[in-house]
Amino acid sequence: MPELPEVQTTVDGLNKYLVGKKITSVWSDYNSSYFDGKENIKNKKYFSLFKKTVLNSPIKKSERVGKNILIHLKNGTSILVHMKMTGHFLYGEYKKNNKGWLPKESGALRDPFNRHIRLVLGLDNGKSLVLSDMRKFAKVMFIKTKALKDHPDISNIAPDPFQLSMKGFIEKIRQKKSGRIKNILMDQSLVSGIGNIYSDEVLFNVDLHPETDISAINEKKLGEIWVRSKKILSKGIDLGGDSTSDYRNIEGKRGNFQKKHQVYRRSGQSCPKRGCLGKIIRKVVGGRSAHFCNKHQKLVETKIKK
DNA sequence: ACAATATCCTGCGAGC
């Protein structure tokens, strides 16, 4: 799912293809009463405003903030997109027929996961930037570029591990006095960019059980988490993101991080850590499935048992 | 202050 490496891969793709292109048409079939009154193009009234605002403006550049994508336009507006779980941008020549939008070219863009087109931004070179979003969870809104830093969707996002020093990272994490390390790592207001897949992989690498209470983790270990987070997220970026499920890059192609998983979705398999004879197990932690080794990621008890 | 649960939505694969 789009976490930091997937979002970064997408933003890199946007900057590769879209700088200087002008938005000449806007189409969307997002519809959900759930979003009435909210800043999201799923709200009909908001969508017509969105259209008016972004039309005829060239794209300046794109940027990532945590897991959010910002597409800055020359007219002083920015498009803010959160892909949530199943959203991803695609770039190509698209034609609409009675079945919906289809890429002109055969190949990666015709991948089944690339066929859930909910938003089409037509460009002045005849191509389109489209958003495929199977489960319709994505958020798309517009905002004045200058107002971004005060908008909660951006201001509540903490720096990512690359933007923090080790000291800064530890300070952020230490804001929580208790709570489980997996949930804390995925809390975007403390450290941004890490989601379910990468948190599992990081915790595997630092030998911590996902439910370890933050109060039981010392400074040295927190430093290790920072180091490993950066390393693993970098690897994710280098491999073009994770396509365990539906994620595709802007060309419609898969990333390769899923081939390097040590624990994520590997329940039942033997632990890949050298010399460890454990087994990978799955447990729901904070409503999300955590994958970890039952041997070298043992839970450190912090509470005194009766 | 933290934990658990439901919600948004669709597709897939397991099992009957």
Place this chain on the structure above:
DNA sequence: TGCTCGCAGGATATTG
């Protein structure tokens, strides 16, 4: 073969 159902997980709201 064809159905039902659990699962997938980002963020947020609500309840405990």
